[in-house]
Amino acid sequence: MENPFGKITTLAAVMEFFHDGMTLMFGGFGGVGSPPALIDGILEKGVRDLTLIGNDTGFPHIGIGKLVSQQRAVKVIASHIGSNPFAGQFMHEGKLEVEFSPQGILAERIRAGGVGLPAILSDIGMDNELVVKGKPYYSLADKKYLVETALTAEVSIVYAKKADAYGNLIYDKSARNTNPLVAMAGDITIAEVEEIVQLGSLDPDSIITQGVFVDYIIPSKGVNWKWAWQ
């Protein structure tokens, strides 16, 4: 495979970007669309004290859930932790800080970070003290809104169906979910992909994430976990 941009690399080569105490953003929804090889690599390297940002904490043995259940995270920013009992347990024991954000607002905060906006205005969850806690309000046309800050991360990890050598990505069905947003919000974005193809072989109209946002591409071996329904 030609590699004119130097973006196609290996799992071992990208491991240098993961370190203790870092902020890590991940694509995926209930583990669907989360990058399995990257998550295993981070586990094996023994990286700790992570701040994880993503839709949910997966299941104990699925997706980002592996890092959570092995207590590698000190903080999670997510919309849901219910499918991973370890997340709730560690939260109650004071070992894991959890910042809950309504799902669509979380997605939009990540998107804002990814497109260079500092914050968004929202009217979601204003009846809930947990959502409004510590957040400023902004008045616009006689209505009050919550200021929801944008989210970025040192590294974003995403999972895609195909990448070309520039890092243009297309996704597979509902495995797209938060991946295109997460891909934009990392200072460094690493895409784990099912298939790497030659430049020019993706239909330009079908590309969902532009390679502009993708720094490194590694091949995937597919998921190595059993799904909750199996």
Add this chain to the structure above:
Amino acid sequence: MGMAVDIRNQMAKRAAEEIQTGMVVNLGIGIPSLVPNHLPTETMVMFHAENGITGMGPSPSMGEEDENLCNAGGFPVTLNKGGSYCDSAISFGMIRRGRVDITILGSLQVSKNGDLANWIVPGKKVPGMGGAMELAQKAKKVIVVMNHCDKQGKPKIVKSCTLPLTSAACVDIIITDLAVFTVNEEGLLLTELFAPYSLENVVNKTGCKFKIRETVRMIPY
């Protein structure tokens, strides 16, 4: 537990009566997920899933599952004709922009003015709100399908919610195993009863006062 299964389907069937051709509908887990089984085949609905599916179809047959085609609960589904995929921001854009006609969800408590509390039991489960706040606040019609009382026999329809709110004054219809209520600014209106329950049964098991429609429909199934 034949009876229990039956009433779950009766509640789902009642919820299905609210759905018409052309609607975009989001279903929660549990009883709401049974609703599609009770729709007439000629009713053309686009089922919306928070994880980025519009036009979601039924579960695939065994062996046909696709790990990259799952609903928001993580279980395999299919895509109907005309369906499409999008990212999470677009999916919630549809909700906040008011393009979702109906959301059908479960709840822990509903108050007489339609406050919804379905995401947190303090000191117990803290699963997170997921997409419930956006759906409750922005779907055009919010239908709650839930047992009339909790496992301890305490009313789930209450004067004011003791659990943290998902969203205030958002519920339009409550369907329980006993009765159906509509909700508006004036409070609750009982409109229908499931056999064999009487008005007295419902009054005794409800934690607040409610009005009763002049002609109460006895649900015929």
